[in-house]
Amino acid sequence: MDRNPLDLAGIDDLLSDEEKAIRDSTRAFLDKRVEPHVADWFERGEVDDIRGLARELGALGLLGMHLEGYGCAGLSSVDYGLACLELEATDSGIRSLVSVQGSLAMFAIHRWGSEEHKQEWLPRMAAGEAIGCFGLTEPDHGSDPGSMRTRARRDGDDWVLDGAKMWITNGSIADVAVVWAQTDEGIRGFVVPTDTPGFSAPLIKHKMSLRASVTSELVLDGVRLPAEAVFPEVRGLKGPLSCLTEARYGIVWGSLGAARSSLETARRYAVERHQFGRPLAGFQLTQQKLADMALELVKGQLLALHLGRRKDAGTITPTQVSLGKLNNIRESLEICRTARTILGANGISLEYPVIRHMNNLESVLTYEGTVEMHTLVVGEALTGVSAFR
Structure with a gap:
């Protein structure tokens, strides 16, 4: 072969040396620190020394890596995307730890925070010394955050928060939670230290997806905060939705990592596994599956890179991010499912990463906007007609 079989289109030629170096250093760290353990973490539903892992990710510059100042690396959106791809090629749960944090x-x-918020939290979060979570989704309000029931009321100079959030990555290990709540002034965001009385974060168990990730409920029972805990300017859904757009961009890249890992596993398996006297790779149906998977991976990578360049140029739009999330997660999940068929019965074993990636992507398909929501975003862009209600 004259090319890397996972880069038939030569996409590497579109990357700078710095971008490749960031990608490769992320890959080297994951191969050494996480890959030997991640299947066991997934099976047990527990990541060993997750705080230590966060500090190592911080030392590598991966936490908030695309943000400027306050101890953040200040790298490009493409750099961040490439890192997300490598993180999710190891496990979606590890990428979720990084993307929810950053x-x-x-x-x-x-x-949206005040200068005091930034000085207090961002340097420690960039170093992995403090872990953050993001409280928007509620038990009864996922795709419709505007109907949230969590309430913040003024009491003298203080704010008092009551309510609950659900499916919160990092919640049970977080030192600080960004919580969005209804107020008399509209939806506002609050910086909530998790040791505040009345705050608790019960761990969500019995997951069959994102098992190498901490997922929690947030319970706010009369959580009293000082006046300066609120984000000073932003009101309404503009604040949380801007954050979701930022996170969705990482998923555009990250989901391709799970797809690439599954494709490479299936390709190697097809070459090495023999049936009926020859390798599985010698059968036309197997080659069709591999070719189709490779084609969708290439298209997804080109779309991600295009959106990354637009983001770095300041020209990307939320609709474009929805387009990327809708396509790339959907096609990545289909790649994992097809790869599973090539492995046959071995495809359901954690000795191979495919079933783990497949299960993880079932969560990624839903969070940061379901397929249905992103379909309607694209539909409205096409027609000018909103079909959300």
Whole structure:
């Protein structure tokens, strides 16, 4: 072969040496630190020394890596995307740890917080010394955050928060939570230290997806905060939705990592596994599956890179991010499912990463906007007619 079989289109030629170096250093770290353990973590539903892992990710510059100042690396959107791809090629749960920290909690504070919020939290979060979570989704309100029931009321100079959030990555290990709540002034965001009385974060168990990730409920029972805990300017859904757009961009890249890992596993298996006297790769149906998977991976990578360049140029739109998330997660999940068929019965074993990636992507398909929501975003862009209600 004259090319890397996972880069038939030569996409590497479109990357700078710096971009490749960031990608390769991320890959080297994951191969050494996470790959030997991640299947066991997934099976047990527990990541060993997750705080230590967060500090190592911080030392590598991966936490809030695309943010400027306050100890953040200040790298490009493409750099961040390539890192997300490598993280999710190892496991979606590990990528979720990084993207919730950087693109939700840190981004919210960086974009909407006061200077005091930024100085207090961002340097420690960038170093992995403090872990953040992002409380928007509620038990009864996922795709419709505007109907949230969590309430913040003024009491003298303080704010008092009551309510609950659901499916919150990092919640049970977080030192700080960005929580969005209804107020008499509209939806507002609050920086909530998790040791505040009345705050608790019960762990969500019995998951069959994202098992190498901490997922929690947030319970706010009379959580009293000082006046300065609120984001000073932003009101309404503009604040949380801007954060979701930021996180969705990482998924555009990250989901392709799970797809690439599954494709490479299936390709190697097809070459090495023999049936009926020859390798599986010698059968036309197997080659059709591999070719179709490779084609969708290439298209997804080109779309991600195009959106990354637009983001770095400041010209990307939320609709374009929805387009990328809708396509890439949907096609990545289909790649994982097809790869599973090539492995046959071995495809359901954690000795191979495919079933783990497949299960994880079932969560990624839903969070940061379901297929249905992103379909309607694209549909409205095409027609000018909103079909959300």
